Amino acid sequence: MSRLTASLSLLVLASVLAACERRTAPMHDTAxxxxxxxxxxxxxxxxxxxxxxxxxxLLYAIGAGARLVGRTSYDRIPAAVSAVPDLGPGLRPxxxxxxxxxxxxxxxxxxxxxxxxxxxxxAARVPTVAYKVDRIADFARVTLALGRITGDTAAARVTVDTxxxxxxxxxxxxxxxxxxxxxxxxxxxxxxxxGGGSFLSEMLKVAGALNVYDSLPEPSPSITFEDxxxxxxxxxxxxxxxxxRMLADPRWxxxxxxxxxxxxxxxxxIVNGPSARVGASAVALATLLHPDAFAP
Amino acid sequence: xxxxxxxxxVLALVTAIVxxxxxxxxxxxxxxxxxxLLGNAAPMHIAVVRELRLPRVLLAxxxxxxxxxxxxxxxxxxxxxxxxxxxxxxxxxxAMGAVIAVALGARGPLVPLxxxxxxxxxxxxxxxxxxxxxxxxxxxxxxxxxxxxxxxxNAAIMVALAGADxxxxxxALWWMMGSAADASWMAVRGLALYVAVGIAILLVxxxxxxxxxxxxxxxxxxxxxxxxxxxxxxxxxxxxxAGTVAAAGLVxxxxxxVPHLVRMTGARTHRSIISGAALAGAALVVVADLMARVxxxxxxxxxxxxxxxxxxxxxxxxxxxxx
Amino acid sequence: xxxxxxxxxxxxHREHAALENVSLEASRGQLTAVVGPNGSGKSTLVRALVGRxxxxxxxxxxxxxxxxxxxxxxMATRVAVVTxxxxxxxxxxxxxxxxxxxxxxxxxxxGYSPDDVAAVDAAIALTQTSSLAGRTxxxxxxxxxQRVRLARAxxxxxxxxxxxxxxxxxxxxxxxxxxxxxxxxxxxxxxVLLVSHQLNLVARFADRMILLHExxxxxxxxxxxxxxxxxxxxxxxxxxxxxxDPAIGAPTLVPLRARPRG
Numbered sequence: 001m002s003r004l005t006a007s008l009s010l011l012v013l014a015s016v017l018a019a020c021e022r023r024t025a026p027m028h029d030t031a032x033x034x035x036x037x038x039x040x041x042x043x044x045x046x047x048x049x050x051x052x053x054x055x056x057x058l059l060y061a062i063g064a065g066a067r068l069v070g071r072t073s074y075d076r077i078p079a080a081v082s083a084v085p086d087l088g089p090g091l092r093p094x095x096x097x098x099x100x101x102x103x104x105x106x107x108x109x110x111x112x113x114x115x116x117x118x119x120x121x122x123a124a125r126v127p128t129v130a131y132k133v134d135r136i137a138d139f140a141r142v143t144l145a146l147g148r149i150t151g152d153t154a155a156a157r158v159t160v161d162t163x164x165x166x167x168x169x170x171x172x173x174x175x176x177x178x179x180x181x182x183x184x185x186x187x188x189x190x191x192x193x194x195g196g197g198s199f200l201s202e203m204l205k206v207a208g209a210l211n212v213y214d215s216l217p218e219p220s221p222s223i224t225f226e227d228x229x230x231x232x233x234x235x236x237x238x239x240x241x242x243x244x245r246m247l248a249d250p251r252w253x254x255x256x257x258x259x260x261x262x263x264x265x266x267x268x269x270i271v272n273g274p275s276a277r278v279g280a281s282a283v284a285l286a287t288l289l290h291p292d293a294f295a296p
Numbered sequence: 297x298x299x300x301x302x303x304x305x306v307l308a309l310v311t312a313i314v315x316x317x318x319x320x321x322x323x324x325x326x327x328x329x330x331x332x333l334l335g336n337a338a339p340m341h342i343a344v345v346r347e348l349r350l351p352r353v354l355l356a357x358x359x360x361x362x363x364x365x366x367x368x369x370x371x372x373x374x375x376x377x378x379x380x381x382x383x384x385x386x387x388x389x390x391a392m393g394a395v396i397a398v399a400l401g402a403r404g405p406l407v408p409l410x411x412x413x414x415x416x417x418x419x420x421x422x423x424x425x426x427x428x429x430x431x432x433x434x435x436x437x438x439x440x441x442x443x444x445x446x447x448x449x450n451a452a453i454m455v456a457l458a459g460a461d462x463x464x465x466x467x468a469l470w471w472m473m474g475s476a477a478d479a480s481w482m483a484v485r486g487l488a489l490y491v492a493v494g495i496a497i498l499l500v501x502x503x504x505x506x507x508x509x510x511x512x513x514x515x516x517x518x519x520x521x522x523x524x525x526x527x528x529x530x531x532x533x534x535x536x537x538a539g540t541v542a543a544a545g546l547v548x549x550x551x552x553x554v555p556h557l558v559r560m561t562g563a564r565t566h567r568s569i570i571s572g573a574a575l576a577g578a579a580l581v582v583v584a585d586l587m588a589r590v591x592x593x594x595x596x597x598x599x600x601x602x603x604x605x606x607x608x609x610x611x612x613x614x615x616x617x618x619x
Numbered sequence: 620x621x622x623x624x625x626x627x628x629x630x631x632h633r634e635h636a637a638l639e640n641v642s643l644e645a646s647r648g649q650l651t652a653v654v655g656p657n658g659s660g661k662s663t664l665v666r667a668l669v670g671r672x673x674x675x676x677x678x679x680x681x682x683x684x685x686x687x688x689x690x691x692x693x694m695a696t697r698v699a700v701v702t703x704x705x706x707x708x709x710x711x712x713x714x715x716x717x718x719x720x721x722x723x724x725x726x727x728x729x730g731y732s733p734d735d736v737a738a739v740d741a742a743i744a745l746t747q748t749s750s751l752a753g754r755t756x757x758x759x760x761x762x763x764x765q766r767v768r769l770a771r772a773x774x775x776x777x778x779x780x781x782x783x784x785x786x787x788x789x790x791x792x793x794x795x796x797x798x799x800x801x802x803x804x805x806x807x808x809x810x811v812l813l814v815s816h817q818l819n820l821v822a823r824f825a826d827r828m829i830l831l832h833e834x835x836x837x838x839x840x841x842x843x844x845x846x847x848x849x850x851x852x853x854x855x856x857x858x859x860x861x862x863x864d865p866a867i868g869a870p871t872l873v874p875l876r877a878r879p880r881g
Contacts, residue, residue: 074461091462187463188403189478190470190596216594225477226321226348227594229340245404251480254343375708430631503727507719509709513702516669518775519695519723564711 004205007137008171011164031149033129034110035118041127044151045105049098051090052109054133054273056081058143059107061276062155070101074272095120105149107131134219136202139274140164159276166279167206170286174208177290182209183233183257184266185242186220193228195221199274207286209235229254235289236263264288301561305575309357312582316353317345319586321593347481355479355487356585356599357578359540360550362491364577366533367551368558368570369498372505373529374435381537381551384442384530388449389418390541392456395468399456407471408478408542414449415538419531421445435512435526474547474600476585487543494536495574501528502566509566547584547600549607550577556610580606620779620810621645621668621698626677628663636675637663639834645812645827647778650805652821653814654845655831656855661814662703664831665783669700681779695723699775701768703783710757713767717742717752720774742774746800762793769800779810786817798824822846823869830854846870 032038049070050056056075059065065080072090075081085101088094091113098106098121106121108114110130121128129149131142140160147156182204184194194200194211198219201211212231213221236257238246243263246252253259266288287294318329322344331337332345366381374383393414397407425441426434457465504525508515512522540547558572584602591597621644628638638660645651653661666672668679670691679686686694699720707716720742721735743749746766751759759767765785772780782801786794794817802824805811815821821828822842830838830845832854838845848861851872858875 089459187467189407189467190475191477222595224321224589224594224596226344226589229344229348230322232340249480251347254340254347256340372709377708500727503722503725507722510707510716510719511702511705513666513669513671514700514705516671516691517695517698517700517702517781518720519692521691522671559709564709564715 011140034132035130047103048105049103050107055107057275061159062152064150163279171206177208179210180234182235185238190222192220203282206282237266240265309579312579316582316586317349351484352479354484356476356581358487358491359544360577360581361574362536362540363551364554364573365495366536368555368573370533372509372566384422385418385445386415388446390415392449392452394471395453398467412542419534471545473598474545476544490539497532505566549603553610622680624678627675629675643829645810647810649826650811651827652825653829659831660834692723697777698779699772701772701782710755714752717771720771739774742770746770761788782813
């Protein structure tokens with residue numbers, strides 16, 4: 001809990017500090033990305049390829065969406081992104097297809113799988129940065145970094161600000177409420193849960209709930225059914241189709257939460273990673289979990 | 297096989313089942329387990345024992361029985377102690393069916409059904425290819441046809457997974473590594489009937505397999521319809537295996553290893569080898585599933601990984617025996 | 620009892636027929652031997668008899684009933700076959716193996732009746748393999764294994780016994796023992812049909828000989844009739860002479876050394 005509070009405080013602090021900066025021309029500077037590489041971004045980029053759904057959303061949020069010339073097949077939000085050319089997968093991307101879009105900035109997901117692509121793009125003299133936006137703290141950090149790189153520092157600051165305030169506000173409102181113990185279902189075979197390493201777990205905290213698998217450090221750990229029964233969650237979160245299946249399945253009904261029909265629908269496919277919508281999503285989650293306290 | 301050895305195998309199976317139901321992530325004393333089974337315990341205990349552990353242990357036992365019996369019969373009929381139930385392209389076909397289903401978005405019971413269909417399709421294709429090559433009665437041609445079909449299936453799996461989403465790949469891989477985690481009473485009932493019929497057919501053919509094991513020409517001279525008996529063993533074995541694959545994915549090495557162990561205890565006729573292998577296979581898979589559940593909590597290891605580990609000492613021992 | 624009637628067998632993708640228009644008969648109470656060089660079709664004869672290869676034309680009859688019209692198991696109760704090679708994959712006990720010979724009688728289901736047990740015991744006695752009965756077939760020597768196989772065929776019962784090269788890898792003593800046994804089986808009333816490449820041995824024991832050459836019958840008759848220098852030299856394509864061995868007067872083939880090229 002303290003770690004999350006620290007992240008949120010940092011968020012607010014970062015925006016305050018950024019506000020105190022002297023206003024200068026848009027910074028074309030060196031950026032140190034999540035691979036630990038330092039990249040020089042000469043001028044504000046006008047042809048951006050973003051190979052990660054979360055960074056794509058962030059770019060639109062800070063007003064740089066119009067400069068996108070490439071995205072992955074999984075980028076769906078906002079709707080306008082469908083007009084941007086689909087360059088394939090975000091992991092081990094097709095470097096040739098990316099180069100064919102003649103970008104002056106490429107944003108990769110900082111996974112080991114993409115080291116090779118980063119190297120090749122830089123060898124082709126295309127400024128490439130790799131970021132991992134997995135936790136709420138990453139959202140603030142990367143949004144501000146992207147803002148500096150694209151020259152949209154003000155918009156980035158506003159975005160981070162707004163989301164930070166929403167999250168902080170929601171946390172305050174839920175602090176005094178009883179926290180239900182929640183199991184967030186991810187996948188059936190193998191049985192996967194949202195673990196402590198996922199920003200969804202952070203969102204649960206903000207929304208005033210306890211993730212029964214918060215103690216596991218992975219974002220989507222594999223668990224056994226029996227272990228789940230042992231942890232005895234109060235509420236299960238799942239998609240609508242999964243909920244229907246669970247309520248009818250005798251195995252799932254060994255869970256008290258399923259027997260009591262406390263299976264709530266919250267579609268995780270909407271929230272791929274902590275984008276600018278993470279604030280609104282946290283509020284939605286809090287409303288779902290505490291309908292009385294958050295009545296509209 | 298002597299009565300003492302039968303007793304030993306049956307005892308091993310019973311012990312394994314008891315251990316499987318007693319142990320698990322939720323710590324329960326044997327008395328709590330018993331009460332859970334009988335129905336006079338806390339609802340959570342009853343649920344865990346009756347809905348989670350018992351069907352799972354029984355499913356594992358049935359999978360082991362099917363694979364053990366199929367492996368024993370196939371080793372006898374092909375006169376090859378390295379034969380195993382996933383011959384004839386069964387594993388490739390099953391995996392292909394399941395992977396394609398997962399890639400197309402299927403979830404739940406559709407995936408095992410697709411695996412089952414894939415397994416049967418592969419066997420049918422293998423026999424057709426063998427017939428086209430002119431040698432349905434020749435074991436080597438049929439086995440080779442199985443290799444061809446298996447190779448095709450593997451290629452198809454790779455293509456299906458190449459462009460697929462990470463979750464699809466994970467789901468497909470999980471299925472291919474085998475697991476009894478999805479056990480339900482419905483699955484147990486279905487598989488029980490299936491395995492019973494399959495093993496019964498193999499036991500009926502057992503004596504013919506004894507004769508067939510002497511050599512195809514010799515068996516022909518002793519009145520065995522070599523082509524028909526071999527085909528019967530292949531089909532019954534493949535059906536049994538396809539059923540276990542639908543229930544628990546790919547669980548390797550059981551069908552290969554268990555008949556050897558049974559023969560080592562002195563079983564000579566295929567009637568005892570096949571029945572012994574069914575019982576011993578059941579015990580083995582129940583134990584492997586138990587290990588899968590408790591080795592690395594709260595995560596679950598894939599069943600096929602545990603049984604694959606068993607393959608290592610087996611092949612080492614076989615190697616030593618050859619030299 | 621066993622009659623081949625103008626039998627022709629062609630293997631696919633081969634130019635010459637494996638057997639062409641072959642007719643021969645193996646009668647009860649007689650030891651009939653089929654001889655000939657490698658590739659003359661001897662083994663194909665046996666495979667055709669057990670139905671492992673199909674006939675192009677002609678028929679094989681057991682007591683005038685075509686084998687095509689006889690159920691396999693029924694035929695196996697009347698004709699026992701010992702194939703050229705047998706390498707079992709599993710270590711059966713010798714007695715168990717011999718008992719398998721009763722399969723045509725007991726089938727998939729029946730337990731072994733006292734008649735079956737008696738047949739097994741008789742076979743063991745006849746082949747003098749009682750000392751081997753407790754051992755495993757995989758640990759037998761070549762000669763022992765051959766005798767045990769013979770015991771299995773005898774246990775199978777029936778009025779005919781067909782053997783393909785029964786004395787390969789056997790030393791003199793075992794060879795003679797096997798042939799003595801076969802001769803006795805013939806005298807006891809069975810039809811013994813054997814395929815062998817050992818002309819001299821066969822000539823001493825056979826009542827009838829059939830010489831095959833490239834799938835056709837080159838000569839047929841008593842050993843004396845068939846063991847003619849001119850015929851054999853042509854068939855085996857090697858200089859040889861036929862003599863009578865001094866000990867018992869059986870016709871003997873003696874191959875000559877190749878003449879050095881001048």
